Amino acid sequence: MIAVSQGGISFRVLNEVSMQRRNGSALLEIIDFEAIRNILYGADNELLCLNLFTLIGKSFIVDLCESNDKGEIILTATKGLEGIVATTSSISSIIDGVLTYRGINIDDLAENATFEEVVYLLWYGKLPNRSELSGLIQELNSNAAVPAEVLNQIKLYPKDVNTMAALRTAVSSLALYDPEAGDMTPESNLRKAIKLQAQLPTIVAAFDRIRKGLEPIAPKADAGSISENFLYMLTGKNPEKIAIEALDKALVLHADHELNASTFAARVTVATLSDIYSGVTSAIGALKGPLHGGANEAVMAMLEEIGTAANVKSYITEKLENKQKIMGFGHRVYKNGDPRAKHLQKMSQELGKLTGNMNWYDMSIQIEELVTGQKGLKPNVDFYSASVYTSLEIPRDLFTPIFAISRTSGWTAHILEQYENNRLIRPRAEYTGPSHQAYVPIEKR
Ligand SMILES: CC(C)(COP(=O)(O)OP(=O)(O)OC[C@H]1O[C@@H](n2cnc3c(N)ncnc32)[C@H](O)[C@@H]1OP(=O)(O)O)[C@@H](O)C(=O)NCCC(=O)NCCS
Numbered sequence: 357m358i359a360v361s362q363g364g365i366s367f368r369v370l371n372e373v374s375m376q377r378r379n380g381s382a383l384l385e386i387i388d389f390e391a392i393r394n395i396l397y398g399a400d401n402e403l404l405c406l407n408l409f410t411l412i413g414k415s416f417i418v419d420l421c422e423s424n425d426k427g428e429i430i431l432t433a434t435k436g437l438e439g440i441v442a443t444t445s446s447i448s449s450i451i452d453g454v455l456t457y458r459g460i461n462i463d464d465l466a467e468n469a470t471f472e473e474v475v476y477l478l479w480y481g482k483l484p485n486r487s488e489l490s491g492l493i494q495e496l497n498s499n500a501a502v503p504a505e506v507l508n509q510i511k512l513y514p515k516d517v518n519t520m521a522a523l524r525t526a527v528s529s530l531a532l533y534d535p536e537a538g539d540m541t542p543e544s545n546l547r548k549a550i551k552l553q554a555q556l557p558t559i560v561a562a563f564d565r566i567r568k569g570l571e572p573i574a575p576k577a578d579a580g581s582i583s584e585n586f587l588y589m590l591t592g593k594n595p596e597k598i599a600i601e602a603l604d605k606a607l608v609l610h611a612d613h614e615l616n617a618s619t620f621a622a623r624v625t626v627a628t629l630s631d632i633y634s635g636v637t638s639a640i641g642a643l644k645g646p647l648h649g650g651a652n653e654a655v656m657a658m659l660e661e662i663g664t665a666a667n668v669k670s671y672i673t674e675k676l677e678n679k680q681k682i683m684g685f686g687h688r689v690y691k692n693g694d695p696r697a698k699h700l701q702k703m704s705q706e707l708g709k710l711t712g713n714m715n716w717y718d719m720s721i722q723i724e725e726l727v728t729g730q731k732g733l734k735p736n737v738d739f740y741s742a743s744v745y746t747s748l749e750i751p752r753d754l755f756t757p758i759f760a761i762s763r764t765s766g767w768t769a770h771i772l773e774q775y776e777n778n779r780l781i782r783p784r785a786e787y788t789g790p791s792h793q794a795y796v797p798i799e800k801r
Contacts, residue, residue, distance in 0.1 A: 433786035438688065442781070443623065447478060447769050448612040455695050457612055458482070466699045471582055471607040471762070472496070475553060478612055478769035479546070492550075493581065499554035500575035500585060502526075503533040507562055507572060515567040519560070519753045520644035523760060524637055526559045527552070531633035538631055545775060548632045549768035556764050557582055560757040561589035583607060586761065590750075598710065599748050602703055603758075606744060609696045609737060610759050612766030614689075618642035618649065622767045623774045627781040635771045640760055646683065649763070652755040654683035655742035659716055660752075668722040676730055684739030685727050693734035700740035707747035716743035 448457045455462040458477050476484040476492050531537040536544045562572035573592050579585035583603040587595035621642035626635040643649035662671045708717040745755050
């Protein structure tokens with residue numbers, strides 16, 4: 357007998373239930389909870405499904421499971437956990453291809469909200485009024501300085517180290533200098549979320565300057581936004597309004613994204629009741645990979661390799677013929693296009709016009725036409741971010757750290773939510789190794 361819990365509902369599997377005849381997947385329309393119960397248990401109160409059921413709009417995918425000849429359920433794995441609903445969350449949603457933060461459409465937020473409004477929304481569940489917003493901006497400014505010990509450590513990092521590896525190490529070391537790192541009260545965890553959000557931009561800018569042989573620049577105490585402070589700390593110059601606004605919009609678009617890989621990594625880490633610094637460090641490690649946040653850098657590397665619009669067709673055609681992936685395309689959840697991409701495309705075009713260099717945008721448009729035309733794959737959030745950041749003269753290997761700066765808001769919101777209603781996250785594995793092996797003494801091997 358196996359007890360299973362999905363989406364907060366627990367099921368009991370009776371071993372006399374025969375599952376063989378029902379193996380496979382089914383897509384079922386949900387009318388009400390009673391209907392779900394009937395689908396899951398069947399008219400005779402037999403359990404039909406346990407392996408997974410996934411909410412897609414108003415439908416559930418039900419993966420029916422196998423049982424062996426004793427009627428025991430066989431655990432079967434779903435590669436990449438595709439379609440598995442692993443938690444409940446009230447932070448962001450992707451329903452019918454529409455992304456919302458706390459129920460507000462990303463299109464509305466991208467057009468109207470600042471990143472700090474979004475941070476507030478993700479943490480507190482509502483948009484801030486003017487005084488709440490200025491209070492948050494003040495708190496972010498007053499927490500932006502990084503402990504001198506961390507800056508001194510960054511000075512010892514190899515100059516050519518991967519920027520995400522540097523960020524991961526520096527963020528992990530922040531915990532060593534925070535006396536309340538191990539304090540698990542909600543108030544302390546919120547304070548640490550503010551510190552992390554405030555200090556990541558300082559770390560990224562400091563690392564960039566230190567590796568160039570320059571002194572890090574202290575954050576402004578009266579910055580109007582994280583975008584302004586970050587661009588200032590990178591260059592030492594007051595950034596132009598257009599640059600602040602463009603970066604700010606990119607931060608809004610990257611802030612949260614339901615149970616993406618790095619957010620899941622953060623939740624798994626803190627679900628052991630480990631601390632928030634460990635959660636964000638895990639998340640940075642997960643974001644680093646080219647299948648996740650690292651894709652934006654890979655897109656720019658590709659654009660640079662292609663060089664000009666005239667080379668696009670042959671380059672992309674060859675890659676697709678060789679079954680190679682084109683970075684910045686495709687998505688596990690969005691099959692009809694990533695709703696964030698259009699905003700970045702527009703920004704990429706506007707910034708291209710403003711800087712008088714349309715090359716990256718023109719190439720990107722051609723690539724999109726080819727990849728969508730030939731493979732049906734649409735650009736994701738990373739595709740046009742690459743040309744946007746390049747137009748802002750941001751070095752290529754800071755793209756993913758900027759993604760991390762933005763996503764810290766989502767990671768910390770999810771970590772706080774996980775602590776509020778925690779249960780250890782511990783799935784099972786389908787064993788595919790040999791069975792009934794005898795132990796062979798070392799002298800006989
Ligand atoms: C995002 C991504 C990891 C989703 O992965 P997934 O859901 O596991 O999908 P798969 O990698 O299994 O891809 C399914 C099919 O589409 C193809 N495909 C997916 N993304 C592709 C891409 N960017 N270029 C070319 N083909 C792609 C795969 O080759 C595979 O084809 P096949 O069935 O013929 O083998 C994947 O689309 C990808 O690697 N994209 C490029 C990296 C990227 O931009 N990541 C940022 C995500 S926001």
